[in-house]
Amino acid sequence: xxxxxxxxxxxxxxxxxxxxxxxxxxxxxxxxxxxxxxxxxxxxxxxxxxxxxxxxxxxxxxxxxxxxxxxxxxxxxxxxxxxxxxxxxxxxxxxxxxxxxxxxxxxxxxxxxxxxxxxxxxxxxxxxxxxxxxxxxxxxxxxxxxxxxxxxxxxxxxxxxxxxxx
Numbered sequence: 001x002x003x004x005x006x007x008x009x010x011x012x013x014x015x016x017x018x019x020x021x022x023x024x025x026x027x028x029x030x031x032x033x034x035x036x037x038x039x040x041x042x043x044x045x046x047x048x049x050x051x052x053x054x055x056x057x058x059x060x061x062x063x064x065x066x067x068x069x070x071x072x073x074x075x076x077x078x079x080x081x082x083x084x085x086x087x088x089x090x091x092x093x094x095x096x097x098x099x100x101x102x103x104x105x106x107x108x109x110x111x112x113x114x115x116x117x118x119x120x121x122x123x124x125x126x127x128x129x130x131x132x133x134x135x136x137x138x139x140x141x142x143x144x145x146x147x148x149x150x151x152x153x154x155x156x157x158x159x160x161x162x163x164x165x166x
Contacts (some may be wrong), residue, residue, distance in 0.1 A: 002118035009121070012139045013110055019146040020106055023051065026153040032095045036149075036156040042087065044156075047149050048102045049090035050083060055105035057128035058142045062112040062135060065125040072130045079129060113139060 032045040042050070057073055064071030073082060090098060116135055127133045127141070 005116075005118035005121055008136070009113060009116065012113060012136065012143075015140060015143040016106065016110060019143040019150070022150040023048075023146050023153070026150050026157065030153060030157055032098075034156065036153050040087075044153060045093075045095055045098050046087055046091065047153060049093065049098045050086060051146050051149055052098070052102040052105040053086040053090070054128070054142060054145060055102075055109045058138050059105070059109040059112045061125060061128045061138060062109070062116070065123065065135070066112070066115055066120060070126040071128065072126050073128050076128075076130055082129075109139075109142070 027044055027048065030044045033043045036042050036044055036047050061071045076082060113135065121135050124132055124134060125138070127138050133141075
């Protein structure tokens with residue numbers, strides 16, 4: 001296996017780990033039902049489930065590519081539609097189950113990434129949202145996605161409460 005790919009894979013894992021550390025840091029300060037997005041009513045727990053769902057889709061894309069197949073989310077229309085469907089599926093799930101799924105999804109994604117070698121990593125796959133790309137692009141997008149949501153959770157924690165007296 002190429003030392004260049006090993007170093008790059010390590011960097012990609014580090015990106016995922018740093019994004020997760022950011023989310024863990026802010027999520028640990030929040031309560032699961034705290035509203036993050038006022039327009040949709042998404043709570044911290046919904047954001048965590050959302051991130052887990054995208055990790056799982058990215059893993060499916062990577063694993064399909066390793067089998068010589070292409071994967072896109074079935075019947076994918078748009079990010080908004082997929083996100084709404086995922087939210088509906090997880091909205092009433094047990095908080096512990098949401099957190100466990102979030103942790104397991106990232107572990108499985110990193111395991112899939114670990115099965116790539118320099119040759120497969122150089123190939124073009126289809127991201128779960130349908131865009132052509134590479135394993136590098138998918139992992140970078142997933143890490144950035146979590147970092148963006150962590151920043152939104154941080155901002156939600158910083159805003160004044162709408163509750164009386166708060």
